[in-house]
Amino acid sequence: MTHIMVLGAGYTGMMAAIRVAVKTRRQGVRVTLVNASPRFTERLRMHQTAAGQRLTCHSIEKVIAGTGITFLRDRVTGLDPGRHEVTLQSGRVARFDKLIYALGTVTDRSTPGVSEHAHVYDDHDGAVRLADALNRLTEGTVVVAGGGLTGVESVTEIAEAHPHLRVVLLSRGTPAAMMGDSARAYVLRAMDRLGIEVRAGAEVEKVLPDAVALAGGELIESSVTLWTAGTTGLPLARESGLAVDGRGRVVVDATLRSVSHPDVYAVGDAAAVRQSYGVIHGTCQSGIPTALHAADVIAARLRGGRARPFRFGYFHQPLSLGRGDAVIQFTRNDDSPRRAYLTGRWAIVYKEAVTRSPLPGMALLKRGLVPARAFRVSNG
Incomplete structure (x- = not known):
């Protein structure tokens, strides 16, 4: 066998x-x-x-x-x-x-201090520990390092759920750089609406227990740090x-x-x-x-x-911006952005449809009722 x-x-x-x-x-x-x-x-x-x-x-x-x-x-x-x-x-x-x-x-924990002082998303327990740490804060600063899709979704979700906290996004380049200019501009406006401080071009040198050290010596106070940079x-x-x-x-x-x-x-x-x-x-x-x-x-x-x-x-880059907003950037086969994108309510509906739980699909797959190609957004 x-x-x-x-x-x-x-x-x-x-x-x-x-x-x-x-x-x-x-x-x-x-x-x-x-x-x-x-x-x-x-x-x-x-x-x-x-x-x-x-x-x-x-x-x-x-x-x-x-x-x-x-x-x-x-x-x-x-x-x-x-x-x-x-x-x-x-x-x-x-x-x-x-x-x-x-x-x-x-x-990737190669940056000094990440393993000791930053929260990460390596498993469910890590996300729960971060939630507990945020719930204990009555004031202070939350720093999210990483301007990719995970970083942007996290920083907007946290800012929306904890409006009493100062929330800072650190990004080596422009946040949501993989998106087209118009969709990226929408993302930046959404973060501004949520009161998020965006620091583009920020190179993190070290994560400390209560701060993040940038190249050049600047320290950004941080009660809780989330690392999503790679x-x-x-x-x-x-x-x-x-x-x-x-x-x-x-x-x-x-x-x-x-x-x-x-x-x-x-x-x-x-x-x-x-x-x-x-x-x-x-x-x-x-x-x-x-x-x-x-x-x-x-x-x-x-x-x-x-x-x-x-x-x-x-085919697309779906991005939630908290529970009340989203943007969908449609792409070419190589993931480069097309001109078309969705925002707002229709983007929320679209994202929930394409990122809904895969369990119903797994149930059909178990019974042999769904061909593999049905799960492929694009076959190139």
Whole structure:
């Protein structure tokens, strides 16, 4: 019996496990899903948790019920792809025939003081700790470092939920720089309306217990600091001997198989997936299609069929600006902005539609009622 092991139960790990279990149901295949937490966390909504909103808790075992997948609650501490072995925190060593590596990325903590003094979004508990810290403040300053989509969504959510606090956004460049001029201008006006102080061109030198030090010596007081400025792959991939890129992501071929170990596939944020326009960046928009494609490739190869190359093109950049506003930047396949964008009420409706919980889709996927292409925003 072929044993397929999936490491990580985020968006991509869950989708990959369910898809490969369904596709190989009649092929004598055993599927094991490994995750340190028993809950499925919607990472797209971490900023809502941080702002104090109560979101539904989803049990991984309930989500995969009826698929035949074995759920193993444990933390991966070692991987030997050559020997086809995974070492777990419990001391158990599990063997696999095929592996789907879906452990995602973690916050880049290379800036001094981030590990000791900043909050990060590496897991649900981290977002809860941030929410607790913010709720304890009756006054003071909150600093959010990072002007990308995560930073902007977080700073607007926090400013809206805690209007009594001073909120500062630090960005190396212009916040929401990936958007077109008009959509970006709308984002900046929204932050101004919420009273957020935006410091563009700010280079953080160090995070202190009660301040953030900028290059040049300026100190910005900070009662709570949230760090969203960059991610990196887990050390596990590099330490295991898998070929990785400069950010620690597993380098894969056109079918999402590791270029160094052919029985390992990598998906989502954890994979360096090259397309004609470059390496895709980690988002749910691109991550779920990689998960479904890797599952289909494994199933096809087990049947002796042909593995199709992965093709993906971006379609939009959905960005919430608190609970009462949003902007949607439509894009070309390479994620560069088009002229078209949505704002306000229609943008809120659009974003909730495209970023709604994937659980209904997973339920249909378990029953084999939805083809993989239905989850692809664009196929390039």
